[in-house]
Amino acid sequence: xxxxxxxxxxxxxxxxxxxxxxxxxxxxxxxxxxxxxxxxxxxxxxxxxxxxxxxxxxxxxxxxxxxxxxxxxxxxxxxxxxxxxxxxxxxxxxxxxxxxxxxxxxxxxxxxxxxxxxxxxxxxxxxxxxxxxxxxxxxxxxxxxxxxxxxxxxxxxxxxxxxxxxxxxxxxxxxxxxxxxxxxxxxxxxxxxxxxxxxxxxxxxxxxxxxxxxxxxxxxxxxxxxxxxxxxxxxxxxxxxxxxxxxxxxxxxxxxxxxxxxxxxxxxxxxxxxxxxxxxxxxxxxxxxxxxxxxxxxxx
Amino acid sequence: xxxxxxxxxxxxxxxxxxxxxxxxxxxxxxxxxxxxxxxxxxxxxxxxxxxxxxxxxxxxxxxxxxxxxxxxxxxxxxxxxxxxxxxxxxxxxxxxxxxxxxxxxxxxxxxxxxxxxxxxxxxxxxxxxxxxxxxxxxxxxxxxxxxxxxxxxxxxxxxxxxxxxxxxxxxxxxxxxxxxxxxxxxxxxxxxxxxxxxxxxxxxxxxxxxxxxxxxxxxxxxxxxxxxxxxxxxxxxxxxxxxxxxxxxxxxxxxxxxxxxxxxxxxxxxxxxxxxxxxxxxxxxxxxxxxxxxxxxxxx
Numbered sequence: 001x002x003x004x005x006x007x008x009x010x011x012x013x014x015x016x017x018x019x020x021x022x023x024x025x026x027x028x029x030x031x032x033x034x035x036x037x038x039x040x041x042x043x044x045x046x047x048x049x050x051x052x053x054x055x056x057x058x059x060x061x062x063x064x065x066x067x068x069x070x071x072x073x074x075x076x077x078x079x080x081x082x083x084x085x086x087x088x089x090x091x092x093x094x095x096x097x098x099x100x101x102x103x104x105x106x107x108x109x110x111x112x113x114x115x116x117x118x119x120x121x122x123x124x125x126x127x128x129x130x131x132x133x134x135x136x137x138x139x140x141x142x143x144x145x146x147x148x149x150x151x152x153x154x155x156x157x158x159x160x161x162x163x164x165x166x167x168x169x170x171x172x173x174x175x176x177x178x179x180x181x182x183x184x185x186x187x188x189x190x191x192x193x194x195x196x197x198x199x200x201x202x203x204x205x206x207x208x209x210x211x212x213x214x215x216x217x218x219x220x221x222x223x224x225x226x227x228x229x230x231x232x233x234x235x236x237x238x239x240x241x242x243x244x245x246x247x248x249x250x251x252x253x254x255x256x257x258x259x260x261x262x263x264x265x266x267x268x269x270x271x272x273x274x275x276x277x278x279x280x281x282x283x284x285x286x287x288x289x290x291x292x293x294x295x296x297x298x299x300x
Numbered sequence: 301x302x303x304x305x306x307x308x309x310x311x312x313x314x315x316x317x318x319x320x321x322x323x324x325x326x327x328x329x330x331x332x333x334x335x336x337x338x339x340x341x342x343x344x345x346x347x348x349x350x351x352x353x354x355x356x357x358x359x360x361x362x363x364x365x366x367x368x369x370x371x372x373x374x375x376x377x378x379x380x381x382x383x384x385x386x387x388x389x390x391x392x393x394x395x396x397x398x399x400x401x402x403x404x405x406x407x408x409x410x411x412x413x414x415x416x417x418x419x420x421x422x423x424x425x426x427x428x429x430x431x432x433x434x435x436x437x438x439x440x441x442x443x444x445x446x447x448x449x450x451x452x453x454x455x456x457x458x459x460x461x462x463x464x465x466x467x468x469x470x471x472x473x474x475x476x477x478x479x480x481x482x483x484x485x486x487x488x489x490x491x492x493x494x495x496x497x498x499x500x501x502x503x504x505x506x507x508x509x510x511x512x513x514x515x516x517x518x519x520x521x522x523x524x525x526x527x528x529x530x531x532x533x534x535x536x537x538x539x540x541x542x543x544x545x546x547x548x549x550x551x552x553x554x555x556x557x558x559x560x561x562x563x564x565x566x567x568x569x570x571x572x573x574x575x576x577x578x579x580x581x582x583x584x585x586x587x588x589x590x591x592x593x594x595x596x597x598x599x600x
Binding site for chain 2: 106109110115116117118119121145146149156162163164165166167203205206207273274275277278279
């Protein structure tokens with residue numbers, strides 16, 4: 001247990017479409033849907049502080065309160081300094097709050113030697129997001145990486161996942177924020193109908209092109225398109241590209257060179273094959289293991 | 301569908317312990333257990349050839365017959381040239397046959413535009429390995445990456461996975477081959493008892509140190525240690541490190557600098573956060589999609 005902190009990287013995640021599935025139990029609540037995880041993501045460093053000090057979280061140097069992060073640290077009985085950096089905008093549909101929660105869970109588990117499994121940590125972070133109303137499916141997708149399809153709502157104990165076996169360059173452009181909380185607290189019946197239809201379309205043909213088609217169909221049927229997003233998607237389509245809207249943000253994402261071909265100046269990244277993971281793990285403490293250590297290699 | 305071929309990378313996988321669970325249905329058959337996926341792995345390039353040409357597979361330039369690869373290509377109705385390269389030794393417990401099967405599935409799906417999902421491709425490769433008698437759990441672990449714990453046997457439709465949330469440098473050293481087929485075709489009752497005990501130990505404390513302890517315990521109880529492997533593990537232990545035996549090969553693997561600290565000259569790699577994935581995906585064919593394309597962005 002070093003005082004130097006532990007660092008995790010969590011990929012960004014743009015959701016193309018989703019359906020909302022509330023449940024009393026936050027490990028069962030969540031969304032079904034699909035999206036792309038991104039090589040642009042969030043790096044989270046967790047450092048132990050003395051228990052009489054309060055937990056502090058910074059994002060790119062600015063202090064802020066991130067409710068899911070505080071919930072995760074509470075669940076792990078951890079008082080910590082959480083320092084995060086990201087190239088992604090907040091509140092624009094990239095799963096930054098989910099990434100903060102999941103990165104904190106992974107890094108704090110190591111920094112505080114809590115010895116939880118990956119599924120347990122993903123469950124903690126997913127539940128924290130659901131309880132805070134900040135997201136429904138990003139954490140689960142970010143724990144997997146790639147181009148995940150969430151076949152069931154909920155955390156890893158309840159959720160079946162599949163994926164589109166593909167990787168691609170991604171371009172994105174953000175015009176502004178949308179509040180996940182305000183959309184999800186409204187009438188989600190229409191949105192959920194549209195999301196389930198898109199999921200059915202995608203599972204019949206799990207390819208990137210159909211993901212983008214099913215995502216545009218969802219954005220239109222759920223009535224979530226803003227004028228600027230609609231225009232950018234149409235511009236990309238007019239030059240033969242594939243784009244859709246990130247749920248939930250005033251953000252357009254495109255496959256490959258879709259936005260630049262249409263004359264925009266987007267940010268560029270790539271799908272991210274790996275899920276959230278620790279970086280720079282220190283040498284495992286060879287003298288600190290539990291009861292099994294008495295029955296060591298010396299017995300061989 | 302380019303004639304230039306499609307390339308996938310699949311991480312190597314050392315199994316620390318396992319239990320064997322045969323089943324008539326190869327998608328349900330397999331092993332439970334745990335191990336580490338490795339940044340040393342297998343790169344597989346699949347190129348379409350004309351159907352009147354036979355399928356050919358090469359590994360590091362030498363032609364060879366890999367039964368699971370042929371089964372995967374048959375399942376995908378694909379006649380192909382499969383060119384693989386690896387820094388890992390064959391038959392020494394690194395999951396090379398599983399990697400060849402899984403890499404072929406991922407790359408051929410793309411090269412032949414078969415439009416299967418990731419789970420479907422992993423199921424194909426897992427079933428091909430099980431039917432060929434060359435492996436029971438590598439494919440599933442290699443599709444996930446990281447440090448996977450296989451809680452159930454079988455492919456993705458039947459298998460729950462968890463993982464140790466850690467990354468580490470890995471060292472390994474191979475003395476020779478062991479035949480997976482001959483061990484698995486013998487009496488596996490004792491081995492499976494030992495494997496289930498080790499799984500129970502690890503799920504109670506999902507850390508790298510306990511993985512290595514549970515693996516050594518399995519190797520001893522299943523009576524699989526050779527003299528050279530036993531000696532190397534004891535040497536690592538004597539210098540305060542953690543090592544065990546790769547199942548199934550005459551191979552020792554160690555966390556961090558375990559083998560070099562003990563005076564050996566091992567190969568060095570790292571755990572691999574990502575599962576098997578395509579590389580260098582070409583621009584998605586924007587004119588080749590299925591029925592949904594008529595309802596395109598123009599409708600927005």
